[in-house]
Amino acid sequence: MYDLVLKGKLLKDGKLIEGNIGILDGRISRISRSDLRGEEVLQIDRGRIVLPGLIDVHVHLRDFRQKSKETIRTGTMAALHGGITTVFDMPNTDPPITNSETFEFRQATLRGKSYADYFLSFLIAGNCEEAKKVQAGFYKIFMGASTGGIYSEDFESDYACAPGIVSVHAEDARIIREKPERPPEAEVRAIKEALEAAERLKKPLNICHVSTADGMKLITKKNLPWVSFEVTPHHLFLTRKDYERNPLFKVYPPLRRESDRAFMWKNFSKIPLIASDHAPHTQEDKENGAAGIPGLETEVALLLDATNRGMISLKDIVEKMHTNPIRIFGIRNKGLEIGKDADFTIIDMKEEWVVKPEEFYTKARWSPWEGKKLRGKVVMTVLRGSVVMEEDEIIGKPRGVKINAGKG
Numbered sequence: 001m002y003d004l005v006l007k008g009k010l011l012k013d014g015k016l017i018e019g020n021i022g023i024l025d026g027r028i029s030r031i032s033r034s035d036l037r038g039e040e041v042l043q044i045d046r047g048r049i050v051l052p053g054l055i056d057v058h059v060h061l062r063d064f065r066q067k068s069k070e071t072i073r074t075g076t077m078a079a080l081h082g083g084i085t086t087v088f089d090m091p092n093t094d095p096p097i098t099n100s101e102t103f104e105f106r107q108a109t110l111r112g113k114s115y116a117d118y119f120l121s122f123l124i125a126g127n128c129e130e131a132k133k134v135q136a137g138f139y140k141i142f143m144g145a146s147t148g149g150i151y152s153e154d155f156e157s158d159y160a161c162a163p164g165i166v167s168v169h170a171e172d173a174r175i176i177r178e179k180p181e182r183p184p185e186a187e188v189r190a191i192k193e194a195l196e197a198a199e200r201l202k203k204p205l206n207i208c209h210v211s212t213a214d215g216m217k218l219i220t221k222k223n224l225p226w227v228s229f230e231v232t233p234h235h236l237f238l239t240r241k242d243y244e245r246n247p248l249f250k251v252y253p254p255l256r257r258e259s260d261r262a263f264m265w266k267n268f269s270k271i272p273l274i275a276s277d278h279a280p281h282t283q284e285d286k287e288n289g290a291a292g293i294p295g296l297e298t299e300v301a302l303l304l305d306a307t308n309r310g311m312i313s314l315k316d317i318v319e320k321m322h323t324n325p326i327r328i329f330g331i332r333n334k335g336l337e338i339g340k341d342a343d344f345t346i347i348d349m350k351e352e353w354v355v356k357p358e359e360f361y362t363k364a365r366w367s368p369w370e371g372k373k374l375r376g377k378v379v380m381t382v383l384r385g386s387v388v389m390e391e392d393e394i395i396g397k398p399r400g401v402k403i404n405a406g407k408g
């Protein structure tokens with residue numbers, strides 16, 4: 001007898017099957033085509049599909065001294081609402097997570113408050129000794145300044161020092177100083193430097209929010225097995241023309257030309273990770289030029305809409321937001337397999353809805369896609385065997401726990 005049985009259409013190994021998932025103690029205990037007995041059997045409506053819980057490897061949850069931008073509570077509720085079961089917390093907070101005390105404080109701040117499971121990071125910029133004291137899920141390095149202003153004077157030595165996988169913001173500091181509008185070359189130059197270091201050091205590197213065709217070409221040409229990269233929904237769905245119409249769309253790296261966007265779609269199969277770079281700011285901060293776009297509550301739906309348009313498949317979404325994050329960051333307790341956490345994102349491919357930021361959980365109540373009609377919606381989120389979001393409502397208390405790499 002299982003605690004819960006999910007019964008319905010399930011995407012497994014790239015195929016849609018009619019199946020039953022037996023859940024015991026929050027973990028997947030059995031996946032079967034025949035009926036299973038449970039304390040509770042949740043029949044997923046016809047027309048809806050159960051996907052494995054989607055993971056966003058790039059989220060700015062803020063909190064600390066920036067509770068007006070976002071809190072652990074609002075950011076992780078937004079994650080569940082958008083169908084994200086695990087978020088990767090970014091360390092460019094105020095104060096920044098650059099020493100072991102602040103890392104401990106971050107851990108304490110999330111404990112018991114997060115609605116989604118989370119993976120913690122540490123910011124390296126010349127503080128190698130401190131980095132070695134903490135066991136972060138991943139280590140963040142900025143090659144040039146972004147929100148928070150901290151960046152590495154010496155990328156390669158910070159990367160060499162990192163005790164685990166590094167996620168890097170690749171924009172060249174010198175080019176940014178000379179050209180604050182951050183032309184494509186700022187990114188391309190930094191990616192080149194990062195790849196050369198990766199070739200020498202042969203250790204895991206993830207390049208954040210790649211926005212240019214040339215940058216992506218460099219990475220895929222080098223094709224180093226220990227190097228991965230992310231692309232954001234805003235770089236996939238918007239261009240600098242959108243920014244020219246609305247200065248709120250300011251983001252680092254900036255929105256690019258149509259040709260960059262087209263290149264990414266053309267080479268979509270080569271993109272390992274899609275991540276929101278959810279970067280909430282207050283209205284006032286945005287009006288004063290803060291860079292960043294909120295994305296947790298639109299990213300999956302935008303991809304479902306693209307699926308409905310025949311541009312991609314559900315398999316692509318699962319690969320780039322579930323399978324690859326788990327593999328690249330070495331997350332042991334997630335995955336659609338027996339014994340792993342019972343996390344699911346349940347979608348309705350036919351439901352049409354209009355993006356209304358006033359209905360979002362994030363404090364950043366605006367969206368580049370405000371008013372846009374999307375076909376395809378996240379209708380339910382299940383975290384370790386509990387329904388935590390249903391029809392836009394967050395259910396129950398914060399249940400999120402810290403995810404460790406390489407261990408439970």
Ligand SMILES: NC(=O)N[C@@H](CC(=O)O)C(=O)O
Nearest residue numbers: 060146147251252279291292
């Ligand atoms: N992307 C952004 O424009 N802003 C991010 C920082 C970052 O990811 O570089 C933020 O924290 O606001």
Ligand SMILES: [Zn+2]
Nearest residue numbers: 146169208252
């Ligand atoms: Zn960045």
Ligand SMILES: [Zn+2]
Nearest residue numbers: 058090277279
């Ligand atoms: Zn970011």
